[in-house]
Amino acid sequence: MxxxxxxxxxxxxxxxxxxxxxxxxxxxxxxxxxxxxxxxxxxxxxxxxxxxxxxxxxxxxxxxxxxxxxxxxxxxxxxxxxxxxxxxxxxxxxxxxxxxxxxxxxxxxxxxxxxxxxxxxxxxxxxxxxxxVPDTRQEPCEQVMVGHAMLVLEQALAELPQRQREAFTLRNFEGMDVAETAMAMGCTQGSVKTHYSRAVHTLRDRLGEVW
Amino acid sequence: MNRMDQNQGDDVMEARSRELFNEQVANLDGHTRSRLNRVRQAALDAARHEMQEPIMRWLMPAGGVAALALMALFGWQVLQQTPEPGKEVVVAESAGVITGAVDDLELITDSAELELLQNMDFYAWLGSQTDSALPAAEDG
Incomplete structure (x- = not known):
């Protein structure tokens, strides 16, 4: 003014x-x-x-x-x-x-x-x-947070094919809907559904026994 | 029935993995959070720069193109003025003009001649006087 x-x-x-x-x-x-x-x-x-x-x-x-x-x-x-x-x-x-x-x-x-x-x-x-060289310090974060289940999940996710991992991450972790995930992945909504379904089945087979 | 069990298994796996992921995100250590904060501030600075100077983004390449065009034009003119058999006289004349201009420049920049330029009126009056008038003025 x-x-x-x-x-x-x-x-x-x-x-x-x-x-x-x-x-x-x-x-x-x-x-x-x-x-x-x-x-x-x-x-x-x-x-x-x-x-x-x-x-x-x-x-x-x-x-x-x-x-x-x-x-x-x-x-x-x-x-x-x-x-x-x-x-x-x-x-x-x-x-x-x-x-x-x-x-x-x-x-x-x-x-x-x-x-x-x-x-x-x-x-x-x-x-x-x-x-x-082994680190003798205590790592409380890892002790408390990173449990065995998380490590297994990370391993299973890392072994998934790239597109399946992306679909599972965006849909399940980020909570995106199919349309938003398709936009993020640059593919059709049908492809997203296919990738996600395959990822879920693979992960369930691998993690079912552990969890 | 098997399909229902399978769906339930999928739901449990999805819920459990989501829960683990959220737990990991919530429990990120302070060092990582601090690094993420710095990264975010750097990105925001970049965004501010982009938003506040949109004209400069276009002016700089446009200026570069204009400078290149000017240089090309100048180069083309120089090429046009290269001596050809029938145009030697013209080139010589233009060379004489350039030499004269350089002489004028030297005259102007010479400090001794500057005094002459400052008293130009006096010297003009002096030049207009007849030769017979001058000795009389000196005698007087």
Missing amino acids: RLANMYASISPVSAPVQMVEYRSASLTEESTLDHIHDLEQFLASVERRAFQIARMALRDEDEAMDIVQDAMLKLARNYSARPCAEWRPLFYRILNNRINDHRRRRVVRNRLFGWLPGYQQEDGEVGDPYEQ
Whole structure:
């Protein structure tokens, strides 16, 4: 408002025009701030779940964090102007693409360098010698939270085909409906149903005895 | 009956796995939460940058294209002015014009000549006087 008064004192003839310009500029700024606020709320609502999905798929916390970061940045840079309702499927689509790219690169890397002594194979069978030194500290989080059932679930999910894992993750963990999952996976709703059904049957067969 | 059991088994498995997942998410450690917070802030900064400077995103490539077009135009003009057998005289004339312009520039930038330019009126008056008037003025 003070800025508008300043405009009026400087050039009273064109003051109304400048008032309109100032008002439209402030409205644009307000809408941008609202949009940023919405984006922040959205990212805060999905970040932990996205991290957990990436961690379960890759079984590596640092890599999972990198992938979540990439997905957030890509959404913010390329799709933040899109309507808020589209963010969720878009975000999970980016996340899944990143996870799959990462898994492919890991397989190629293991094929190329797997013969080197001390090279870390997939699933951490052999690693950096320093990382092989046993950690004697208590890890309460793992003791309390990560039970045997969770480890078995992670293993079973990691062994699922890519599309089945995506369908199960989005439908069951994220609670997306079929249409939203189809948008996130970039396929038809029929494919989603098929992938999800197969995933559930496979997991039930593998986990039924444990649970 | 078997189908009902199978469906029940599926439901139990889905519910149990969802419960485990939610438990894991709820119990993420503080270090991970802090890292996620930083990641989120970085993404929001990127979004702010994208939203507040949309014009710059278009201006920079447009400016680059304009600069390239200007350079191409300049290069084309230079190529057009290369000496040809029938146009040597014209080239020589334009070379003379350029040399004259450089001489003028030297005249203007020379500090000694600047005094001359400042007293131009006096020198104009002096030039208008006849030769006979000058000795008389000196005598006087």
